[in-house]
Amino acid sequence: MSEKQQKLLKELYEYNREATVLSSCGAVLNWDERTYMPRGGAENRANMISLISGMVHEKQTSPRIGEIINELLIGGIDAEEDSVDAANVRELKRDYELSIKIPKSLIEELSKTITLAQGRWQEARAKSDFPAFLPWLEKVVKLKQQVAEALGYEGKPYNAMLDIYEPGATTDEIIETFERLRDELVGLLEKIKSTGKEPDTSIITRDFPVELQKKFGVKASQAIGFNYDGGRLDETAHPFCIGFGPGDTRITTRYNKNHFPGAFFGILHESGHGIYNQGLLAEHYGTPCGESISLGIHESQSRMWENMVGRSKPFWKYFFPKAQKTFPDALCNVSLDQFYFAINDVRPSLIRIESDEATYNLHILLRFEIESAFFNGDLNLKDVPFIWNENFEKYFGIKPPDDARGCLQDVHWSAGFIGYFPTYTLGNLYAAQFFAHADKEVGGLHAQFEMGDFKPLFDWLRKNIHIHGRRYRAQELVKKVTGQPLSHKPLIDYMTKKFGELYGF
């Protein structure tokens, strides 16, 4: 690289490093707001966060960044496609364009509208009154369609939305995978129902003292690899994971004395996010190669540790005796098989966030189909409840009794999060494909879990996924790591095997 190119690169990184450090400051403010802040601090905290966000935005949209990137590209920085610097410039170009393409007036109007729309959505959901929410949904969608036009897209407008959360993903690429997945899942669900088997879930809703849940959860999260020297676990109403840069990743959970799985699998889920964050290389902090790839890849890490590891039989072969020691009153007369069945209960339910591993993706696919249709102009918004209920019955075999438990249940659309839902299912698909391949490469993951040894999987994820940051796009990473493009098969194979054994088909 020429000296000039090196100098330009250094300047670009310095810009981005400052924006990143400032973003990390914002993350601390955000974490504190959601964990410990007394309610009196809300108003000024909003001012603090908005000041920091504004400064980050100002740095990220500085015309100087555009100039440097241009010069670097003219100088041929992208020639070595696979180099870290080329990847950083490619991703910084993406970020820069995303941040300057949307006119400030549109950002402001959208920001105001979604604040109001979320309030109206809450009211409408409380009364199960979709018509009251419709005009606000129309406003949000119209503004987000303007965002799509401003950003530009190939094919359908919805691609622009998807690309925000899952860079490089397109509807065309995932729609086939999703449709196959849906058809297989509907079939799987019918098979499960037809067995008539049901676990005794009362055993996981006994008395599980919160302090003990906490200790047990921390131990399990340490066992899978969340590092408490560089992280913490705290309590919140709405659990999340947030990173403050190298050496400091925070996870949170919510305890219910009479519901063991809630906090426990929540901790494993957030630990999965946290382990990913902790695996980003400190020396790349401040550049895209020190950041996570996409929501989908992030979710693949949380779902893998939560479900494919934490809800597996081998995991509990190791942990169940410890759980019995920790919660003797609740679990002394429970067998491993009873417990394992209870935490893997599959049944169609109306509410996404309460659903199980097998039906969860059907909830997502339903939403993806509807939001991509209305966003691309193929579905009138007023018809959303009708389509929702019709498809829900088709996929789940039950009909939502009202819109509150139907198309009004999620905050996402009112908040402008269109294109976000599919990343949940992408996460599950990535997770299954990664896990199957890791098992092939490492060999005998389940046997290791039985011994309480999660290090081989952890190391494999570090090496193949975490340390790369945004060096590769998600689709590229999947192909590079597993040798195959994303497919519905590993997830379906995994579920068929797991639930086949559990339900006996």
Place this chain on the structure above:
Amino acid sequence: MSEKQQKLLKELYEYNREATVLSSCGAVLNWDERTYMPRGGAENRANMISLISGMVHEKQTSPRIGEIINELLIGGIDAEEDSVDAANVRELKRDYELSIKIPKSLIEELSKTITLAQGRWQEARAKSDFPAFLPWLEKVVKLKQQVAEALGYEGKPYNAMLDIYEPGATTDEIIETFERLRDELVGLLEKIKSTGKEPDTSIITRDFPVELQKKFGVKASQAIGFNYDGGRLDETAHPFCIGFGPGDTRITTRYNKNHFPGAFFGILHESGHGIYNQGLLAEHYGTPCGESISLGIHESQSRMWENMVGRSKPFWKYFFPKAQKTFPDALCNVSLDQFYFAINDVRPSLIRIESDEATYNLHILLRFEIESAFFNGDLNLKDVPFIWNENFEKYFGIKPPDDARGCLQDVHWSAGFIGYFPTYTLGNLYAAQFFAHADKEVGGLHAQFEMGDFKPLFDWLRKNIHIHGRRYRAQELVKKVTGQPLSHKPLIDYMTKKFGELYGF
């Protein structure tokens, strides 16, 4: 005010508001670092805090601020001496000059030197080796003398140091008060010793379960007026109070199961600071009138609630039965008088931070005399241990066995905090003078305390001190509120009465 003046003022306030909001962000980072941050986060946290500090400094030193202040003064903003705007401009002028007068190179050299000097001090204290620390003390003092020259001063150079922490205070003004106080305290201490009386302090070192100490401490702090809707209490190794702006003030403490007074009076002390912070007017946030006056005035609030209220007999007439209920094992066979005597045990001791209400100020006066002498060139630094030990014996009647428990015990000098010590005693003096006057104006504070009613004192402090922020300088405020300049008499009167009753003279 002319339209032009109004516009300038608005611009000035906007500048300062941004700097203040950014400072509040820095305060959150600081609080988190000292309470919850995992150790892995230390390095990046330092980067975050340094970035924010740099941005605050940049805003505060912008030449535009100097221009605006100049124009406002030419326009006669200071004509109405007592107006909020005039006070704000006066104080912003002071801040601006403080921040631009010291050359950047000096700030950087000082910053590097005190980091190293603190390390050397720690080593030297461990070995009680003053000569090993001496060259570093010389370096720090020399640099701080350069700071004094850069800032400018009337009279002696030490005045410049004092003015940093206690704006407007001068050595000449306080030296007379301090000398009288010293002589009276030495006499008081001799009287106490001559009685030969000693409380049974074993009753406050029994078993006080931490969770109960916490609950009891929170109740007491609520009772005196710390507002938990706009604040929190957390745990730290080194207790402190920090404000994040309107509606969010954090206090911390440290619990020792076998030492009741530590955490309890610590909580009352930090609550006193917190109550002051919570009393600053939200509408003045971002201007000097929304900030605390000085370290001395801040300390007057913490000391008043900790000692004059919390260590008073009437306070415990109300709280002791509750303490007995909370800690039945430790306190069931203890009388109020025994307990009250135990928490007011007076005895000469070597270490300042472990000393009692009566001897504390002697520790400070000793340090003030020595640091003002060496800073003004009237004492050679190598003679500090000799003077320390000689004066210590004169004031306390005991001789330090080594420098570790003598002149090497405090971090302050190695950290460049010269001129800081006197603010502790100023705090006690202000507290006594305010309290005596409040008692006169409100009437019967002690009778109110006996009933658990702290609101009249709280309200008086709000009205007379808290809401003014930096509108008046400390000396001016004391005169305005109590009708008298600062004097040693109220503190001596208070102590003579209290300890006379306790020790019987």
